[in-house]
Amino acid sequence: MSNHEWHAMNTSKIVRQRGRPPAFDHDEALNKAMHVFWSHGYEGSSMAALTAAMGINKPSLYGAFGGKEELFRKVVQKYLAGPVAYIGEALSEPTAYRVVEKLLTMSAEFLTHDQNPRGCMVIQGALTCGEGAELIQQELRARRSAYEDGLQQRFERARAEDDLPADESPAELAKYVATIHQGMSVQATSGASKGELLEVVGRVLKHWPVVERGGAGASQPQVLESSA
Amino acid sequence: MSNHEWHAMNTSKIVRQRGRPPAFDHDEALNKAMHVFWSHGYEGSSMAALTAAMGINKPSLYGAFGGKEELFRKVVQKYLAGPVAYIGEALSEPTAYRVVEKLLTMSAEFLTHDQNPRGCMVIQGALTCGEGAELIQQELRARRSAYEDGLQQRFERARAEDDLPADESPAELAKYVATIHQGMSVQATSGASKGELLEVVGRVLKHWPVVERGGAGASQPQVLESSA
DNA sequence: ATATTAATTTACCAATCGGTACATATAAAC
């Protein structure tokens, strides 16, 4: 069993090992690597840039993470479980409207947050690439597809709960929301502000399909008003 | 005056030159280069891949186009004047609704056309990059900004012509349409079909703001129905 | 024919790419 595999199956478990202990914090180094990949994409991040940011040298990186490609996959896992965990939270909102409202509003915040590199790593990490990165490109595409599937399933549930009109297609709504989300990522990378993204979100929410309930229109959602 | 500069100012002008004539077609080679850059992005396209596709060797490429970066800039110009010239045509449609309808409908076709690499080169050519490509990244960002400005100006004209409600912001609408467009590009690269993109476009058009004209609602635009 | 001009081919450049061999350093186990 190689060293980085041992690390993978023993995250944060304190086991007395013999041999020289690592001189760096595994999780912290992974965060530094995430920042580099997030900023420059997979191919745009050189081993030199990664090791410099992580504060370790190449043999240590190989021992602990197994090379550039495996490091990137571990970074993606951490990214999904950390910075974009809000997506899973949004999906558990009680209504489809609230799901989209929370998802896109938090995305507008997330994509333009000062501490974060602009844009989403899963969307932009390897949209285009050379001949050596097709597997990474494929991996990220699969992640985006899984995200869209999650949205679709949530909207199917919403329709079953009479929370979406019966003539609305969950798959089509999911692709619509994913398209908006991905466009917002490109916009953030291009310099769009949080306020500008929130205006886009507001327009999406203003026309979000809701079922007409009898009587007063009290269930009509509030229109999100944002500061430009 | 270097050779590639001579080429730049003498496009398609037949002048008897002395010296050995080029063995390749300038414009055709540029098209081949466009296809490579379009498929793999700026950094993902190596000189080896470019020269192989163009059917020339490196010194010829340097002589005719001035290096990788200048070649890419020339490719972008050709891309704007050729494959995506439909954008300019869309802007001259008579109403804002028709502008967006034509722009996004043709984009759905364009982004998924069998003969084209998936996605838009200006959007995805250098969204993320390493340390040597920031200038190209900046150039493409400026192109996207110019595109959005064009949309905004068109919507300003539309509002002046009472073709958009007075309380709609042209800048906000432009960013909204650009966000949709850029999201569609990511979707196309991820494998979305023309029909799926047209469904997204249909949803955008269904809620496009139009001025309420007196009397019957005859001026209400037809909803675009697409085949999935 | 000869000179001139320019595009071709071949071979090469230094720098960087991701990845490793190897010796050394540092811990626990005995």
Added chain:
DNA sequence: GTTTATATGTACCGATTGGTAAATTAATAT
């Protein structure tokens, strides 16, 4: 202490990166 196991630093690997020097080839001008 000695042994064993792991991490570190240095120095290196072949391959590829974008870019050229120099010789050759092919055209026109005289």
